Amino acid sequence: MSWSEHDIGGLVRPDDGLVSPEIFHDRELFDFESRRLFMRTWLYVGHESQLRKRGDFISTYMGLNPVLVVRQNDGGTKVVLNACRHRGMKVCRADSGNTRAFTCTFHGWSYGLDGALNNVPMQQAAYGDALDRGKFGLVQVPRVETYKGLIFANFDEDAPSLPEYLGDMAWYLDALVDRREGGIEVLGGVHKIVHRGNWKMGAEQFAGDNYHAFLTHVSASMSWRDADHEADPNPLKPGFQYSSRAGHGLAGWRKNGMDDAPYVPSADYELVAQYYRDTAAEVRDRLGAERVDGPSLGAGNVFPNFSFLTRVFCHSSIGIWHPVTPDTFQYWRYCVVDKAAPAEVKRAIMNNMHVWPLGVADSDDGENWSEISANLIGPAVRDVPLNYQMGMGRGLRDHPRFPGIITESYVAEESHRNFYRRWREFMTSEKYPAIGADEPAIATSSSEGR
Structure with a gap:
């Protein structure tokens, strides 16, 4: 099929919460995306x-x-x-x-x-x-x-500066890259994982999909749980989702739920958990109380394809979703540590990353993406729009503590809708696209703890 800009725009309908599966499958779209998106974004x-x-x-x-x-x-x-x-x-x-x-x-x-x-x-x-x-x-x-050690590049000389591009996402990134004096450093080499699927599947998940975690990764928490401890009847934890009209997103927890979890997978896990407790006051003085826990616990994605995990199961990592074909991508993951952390803590963080996510979560996620990709061979499957309607109308623009559009729920899809809204703008604009006037429905009052 030969796509026009009008046709491409119709594939993504964020105001209705609907996205066509074709954007994860079509070869011509993929080729168009390689120029319209990746030649113009940071x-x-x-x-x-x-x-x-x-x-x-x-x-x-x-x-x-x-x-x-x-x-x-x-x-x-x-x-x-x-x-x-x-x-x-x-x-x-x-x-x-x-x-x-x-x-x-x-x-x-x-x-x-x-x-x-x-x-x-x-x-x-x-x-x-x-x-x-x-x-x-x-x-x-x-x-x-660069932003605090993170190096970005852009082919488009008309694009805004990196700080403008990041916007309020920088506030959340600081909880990863600027916790302590000296920032972070990359530890060890790169881990390359080849996945069957489209790169956007991984990027959108890190942009705010807590919804998958309680089921997709249930085997890990069950295997670590104390044998005499009953399962939590409510898997939804106190959390929130941050979304940016620029396409960035993050899903976080209100506090370190791992501190009171009914399991301690390893001595390395406990060593790092204690390190985070010991440095909490320093981080509070440096970044403020809101970034000691909340935004410093969870997953995020800088549009389009730079993702990170912050203090998830006592490790932190950054990664890139590299497109290869419409239905193949590579995920490159790097372990990151506070430069000021003791050597034994750095080693423990690296060990923890090899358990989670490399040893468990990445294979769980890859199975989901490969199954979706296999289904998209069917034209009837591709004819049916996918539902991205969770949390519509519940985002807050004027949250008292967190910048950006905040949905006060552990699960929501506001960041997904804005990810694809921004994707559509790049795909349908010949020049670097300004953020459009169309805006998602926004709640008028806070509903803390929903």
């Missing part, structure tokens, strides 16, 4: 702690585009396409490392840390004076900005 590419010395680099993707994030000789950071200007081959196939130059293994073209083409084998014999090396360096991504 995309996370790495953390400054991964680039400590000049020549340090990270290999990653911006949408479908392979890129290198490189610490320069002057201490700055550049992002360049990982594609040789001769035949388009990757000039680096390592995940990370340190180098003086990037050399294509096909014909040997070699590039400096800044992407400049420095050497062409047999240049005089092969080209004479015809090759202007100054015109054939690696393509540089024009926009690179």
Whole structure:
């Protein structure tokens, strides 16, 4: 099917809470999305702690585009396409490392840390004076900005600055990246998980889907629970959902429900839980009381594809949903720790991440996404819109404690509707899209604890 902008706009109807399954399946939409969305949004590419010395680099993707994030000789950071200007081959196939130059293994073209083409084998014999090396360096991504160690890049020179793009999502990010002096650092390497499904399935889940947790992940809590402890008859915990008209979202708990949970999975778990208790006063002084618990416990997503878990089962991690095909994506997850944390706490956080989510939750989620993707082969399935109506009309714009649109419930889908509202704006606009005038229904009074 050939899609027009009008057709694409009709696939997402956030005011009705309906979304067409075609956006998770159609090849032409996927190709269109690779340009309209991923060539214009701010995309996370790495953390400054991964680039400590000049020549340090990270290999990653911006949408479908392979890129290198490189610490320069002057201490700055550049992002360049990982594609040789001769035949388009990757000039680096390592995940990370340190180098003086990037050399294509096909014909040997070699590039400096800044992407400049420095050497062409047999240049005089092969080209004479015809090759202007100054015109054939690696393509540089024009926009690179950081937020408290998080490095983002953007191909669109007309896009707003990174702080403008993040908006009030930065307030919530601080509960992850700025708890203590020195911020966070990435610990260890990258964990790459290949999933069958569309990348938006993962991104929307982290943007605010607590609804799946009590059933999808029930086996983990049951296996950890004390044998003589009865199951909680009410799985809904005190929580809330944050949503941004810019497409960002987060689902959090009011307090650390893990502190009074009827199980302690391991000594590492208890060690980290005690660390969080011991540093609570410091975090309160630094960020304020509201970010000691509430927003600092849960999952979030910076539109479109940068997600994080903060203090979930005594670990924190960040990750990227990398699209591959309409029905395949990779999730790259990195462990993050407070730089000021003791070494034994850092090791325990890493160990906890290998239990949850890597050992349990990621496979649970992947099974759901793969089953959905398999169903979407059926045209009759794709003809039926999906329901995203949970919590409609219950969002608050003027919450007394939390910025953004707040739904005072552990489960809601306001952030999903705004995720796809923003997706639709990018997909139907030839230029960088302003946030439209159409707004979701908003409650006029608070309903604490619903």
